[in-house]
Amino acid sequence: MSIEKVETLVVGAGQAGIAMSEHLSNMGEKHLVLERHQIADRWRTERWDSLVANGPAWHDSFPSMPFSDVDPDAFAPKEKVADYFVEYARMINAPVRCGVEVTGVQRIAGKPGFRVETTQGVIETTNIVAATGPFQRPVIPPVVPVDADVLQMHSSGYRNPAQLPEGAVLVVGAGSSGAQIANELMGSGRQVYLSVAAHDRPPRSYRGRDFVWWLGVLGKWDAQTTEMGQEHVTISVSGADGGHTVDFRRLAGQGMNLLGLTRSFKNGVLSFAPDLSEHLAAGDANYLSVLDEADAYVERYGLDLPEEPEARIVEPNPECVSNPILELNLAEAGITTIIWATGFAVDYSWLDVPVLDQNGRPLHQRGVTKEPGIYFLGLPWQSRRGSSFIWGVWHDAKYLADHIAIQKQYRKYNDSKLS
Numbered sequence: 001m002s003i004e005k006v007e008t009l010v011v012g013a014g015q016a017g018i019a020m021s022e023h024l025s026n027m028g029e030k031h032l033v034l035e036r037h038q039i040a041d042r043w044r045t046e047r048w049d050s051l052v053a054n055g056p057a058w059h060d061s062f063p064s065m066p067f068s069d070v071d072p073d074a075f076a077p078k079e080k081v082a083d084y085f086v087e088y089a090r091m092i093n094a095p096v097r098c099g100v101e102v103t104g105v106q107r108i109a110g111k112p113g114f115r116v117e118t119t120q121g122v123i124e125t126t127n128i129v130a131a132t133g134p135f136q137r138p139v140i141p142p143v144v145p146v147d148a149d150v151l152q153m154h155s156s157g158y159r160n161p162a163q164l165p166e167g168a169v170l171v172v173g174a175g176s177s178g179a180q181i182a183n184e185l186m187g188s189g190r191q192v193y194l195s196v197a198a199h200d201r202p203p204r205s206y207r208g209r210d211f212v213w214w215l216g217v218l219g220k221w222d223a224q225t226t227e228m229g230q231e232h233v234t235i236s237v238s239g240a241d242g243g244h245t246v247d248f249r250r251l252a253g254q255g256m257n258l259l260g261l262t263r264s265f266k267n268g269v270l271s272f273a274p275d276l277s278e279h280l281a282a283g284d285a286n287y288l289s290v291l292d293e294a295d296a297y298v299e300r301y302g303l304d305l306p307e308e309p310e311a312r313i314v315e316p317n318p319e320c321v322s323n324p325i326l327e328l329n330l331a332e333a334g335i336t337t338i339i340w341a342t343g344f345a346v347d348y349s350w351l352d353v354p355v356l357d358q359n360g361r362p363l364h365q366r367g368v369t370k371e372p373g374i375y376f377l378g379l380p381w382q383s384r385r386g387s388s389f390i391w392g393v394w395h396d397a398k399y400l401a402d403h404i405a406i407q408k409q410y411r412k413y414n415d416s417k418l419s
Helices: 014-028 041-045 079-092 176-187 211-217 249-253 278-301 391-417
Strands: 004-011 031-035 096-098 103-107 114-118 121-132 151-154 167-170 194-196 257-259 262-266 269-272 325-330 335-340 374-376
Touching: 004 014, 004 374, 014 031, 014 079, 014 096, 014 391, 031 079, 103 335, 114 211, 176 249, 211 278, 249 257, 249 278, 257 278, 374 391
Parallel strands: 004 031, 004 121, 031 096, 121 374, 151 335, 167 194, 167 335, 194 257
Antiparallel strands: 103 114, 114 121, 262 269, 269 325
16 A cells, blocks of 8 residues: 655644644645544534634634634634635645544654655655644543433533423533523523633623633733633633623523532432632732723723723622522432533544643643654644634744744754755
């Protein structure tokens, strides 16, 4: 069997892989993009039906092409996001090969490059860009046994309320996914319990500007490291129903039962930490800090943006916050489903090269590893806070394409000296 040879192999054809392909093409670098399913597959197959982008279309797109059929200030539905990347790949003539999975990568002994095993044969390449993103393996904490008398699923498996059995639902995790799914379920008439942990809760908009604009002008998208203790704090924001600020007290006032951090399970009873009020207060502080910085920015630069004093009104604590539930008997509460909105882990089990730490996480500097020719793209905080967002990954891809081109020049110089 012949071995295919390519200069650069990009693994994954989501937003990261397509951005990488554009910049490699602009640099005149020959490459191939492998995708095990279809372009932007996770947007179509691992997200709930009503999901929309969390940022407005003017922001959550690549610079070279705006959304053609979505209002710039609207939030694109997930299918339109997937269609956008398919059209983008077509526009840049990206060399994407779908239906091919990479199963193994080893360094070639005695010379630069890597041997790549795929479901359609072997490829040898000088560079590999792992562009599979941060949402690879759903994480469900081992709290409730799999044989417990309740349906358990990860948020990536949730589609709509109709797929769930009759009964109340517990959603664990109050980031963007958990908050939106819980709100949708409550809107469908379900009794919903929501387990809330540490979170940031920015305003959806303030003084006539979306929060993505505020984070941009305030320099927060460009932050290069998280604040101490904030490494695992999720952002709770929603573009659903035209976009709105997530307000957990308001959700509780509408009938949602808020709970603290989910801790343990025994004999059909779940236990929760007494930290609900603490997490809500921290979320409020984050929310108000954005308003404070926005007001200071408006005053400093004399912007004509309308004041919005009502944005600072904080709803009173509902009963579930004043007297938190610390134990919950699932059967007595009528809970038949638990949805774990508890995030994802990376999975680079196919990458048999020393570029991962003991927990399988990439070791890199802005996506560049110590193993010449191995790169990562699409990771949270890869170079800045915005790295895992659509626009952010585009800029990180340009940096990697430049690095690949520079290293190619070094190799050419070396080869010319040896010939």
